[in-house]
Amino acid sequence: MQKSILITGCSSGIGLSAANTLQKKGYRVFATARKEEDVQKLKEAGFESYLLNVNDSLSIKNTVAAILEKTDGTLDALFNNAGFGQTGAIEDLTRDVIREQFETNVFGPIELTTLVLPIMRRQGYGRIIQNSSILGIVAMPYYGAYNASKFALEGFSNTLRQELRGTQIFVSIISPGPIKTQFRENALAVYKKTISQHPSVHQEKYENLEHYFSSAREKHPPMTVTPDAVVKQLIHALESPKPKAHYYTGIPANIFAWMRRLLPDSALDWVFSKISSSEV
Numbered sequence: 448m449q450k451s452i453l454i455t456g457c458s459s460g461i462g463l464s465a466a467n468t469l470q471k472k473g474y475r476v477f478a479t480a481r482k483e484e485d486v487q488k489l490k491e492a493g494f495e496s497y498l499l500n501v502n503d504s505l506s507i508k509n510t511v512a513a514i515l516e517k518t519d520g521t522l523d524a525l526f527n528n529a530g531f532g533q534t535g536a537i538e539d540l541t542r543d544v545i546r547e548q549f550e551t552n553v554f555g556p557i558e559l560t561t562l563v564l565p566i567m568r569r570q571g572y573g574r575i576i577q578n579s580s581i582l583g584i585v586a587m588p589y590y591g592a593y594n595a596s597k598f599a600l601e602g603f604s605n606t607l608r609q610e611l612r613g614t615q616i617f618v619s620i621i622s623p624g625p626i627k628t629q630f631r632e633n634a635l636a637v638y639k640k641t642i643s644q645h646p647s648v649h650q651e652k653y654e655n656l657e658h659y660f661s662s663a664r665e666k667h668p669p670m671t672v673t674p675d676a677v678v679k680q681l682i683h684a685l686e687s688p689k690p691k692a693h694y695y696t697g698i699p700a701n702i703f704a705w706m707r708r709l710l711p712d713s714a715l716d717w718v719f720s721k722i723s724s725s726e727v
């Protein structure tokens with residue numbers, strides 16, 4: 448039986464890589480994107496593609512309904528991948544800026560999850576995989592909104608996993624470390640639209656951050672890996688009879704996850720202020 452999967456954020460990066468690999472492996476991939484031109488490109492590349500903006504409830508509902516029509520009301524898996532990084536010191540984050548970050552990284556994925564759960568309960572099985580971040584486990588200066596959104600996604604997903612105990616519906620969280628994608632370029636664009644528009648006591652740090660993000664295409668953080676590393680773990684979460692609750696992608700993510708367990712907050716703060724000083 449061909450397995451079906453709905454993936455969000457397939458215009459680039461991890462989502463696109465996951466869609467390509469899973470399609471080649473024989474999955475029926477519903478590759479979604481929020482822009483019409485990306486949906487067209489995905490269709491030309493041979494995908495069943497739909498518009499899906501995770502910030503928009505109607506878009507979520509319409510797309511899930513359209514997919515279910517194609518699959519006779521079934522869906523094997525959901526990969527909540529779409530997301531973006533809002534940078535900026537906490538004291539410069541407005542309520543609207545924080546809300547926008549949560550709309551995409553938390554409210555959208557959770558709404559989509561609750562929409563597919565009745566389908567999975569009815570069919571008696573399913574896999575839900577959340578693309579979080581190592582910044583959903585450890586905090587870093589100037590990433591407060593992003594940190595908070597991914598911590599929230601992890602909180603929802605950890606609770607859901609316990610609520611689904613005893614069923615054949617499994618929830619896995621993937622926490623990647625730095626991955627080579629459009630993420631930093633997109634974060635820079637968001638930063639320019641939001642934070643850089645206003646005077647700040649953090650001005651000097653922001654100039655460094657801007658420079659760091661602008662050179663992201665050529666200079667990735669140390670030990671950055673390609674999206675296939677995430678996709679490999681996604682496949683384990685989809686196919687293993689015992690999928691893990693948590694996957695950490697790349698050496699930095701694995702080290703930070705261990706450090707979170709072993710070190711006191713003061714030591715973690717020191718480590719992350721050192722890492723942050725290479726960016727700002």
Ligand SMILES: NC(=O)c1ccc[n+]([C@@H]2O[C@H](COP(=O)([O-])OP(=O)(O)OC[C@H]3O[C@@H](n4cnc5c(N)ncnc54)[C@H](OP(=O)(O)O)[C@@H]3O)[C@@H](O)[C@H]2O)c1
Pocket residue numbers: 455456457458459460461462480481482499500501502528529530531532551578579580581622623624625626627628629630631633
């Ligand atoms: N790259 C990393 O270092 C890294 C590390 C840890 C976690 N992650 C997580 O990995 C996920 C994928 O990011 P990526 O690294 O592949 O970066 P990316 O290349 O920037 O891809 C992000 C994807 O999310 C989509 N997206 C953003 N807002 C959306 C919305 N409202 N509705 C639907 N789609 C939306 C983007 O679409 P548009 O093209 O239309 O903007 C794009 O397809 C994110 O959740 C990110 O937090 C990335």
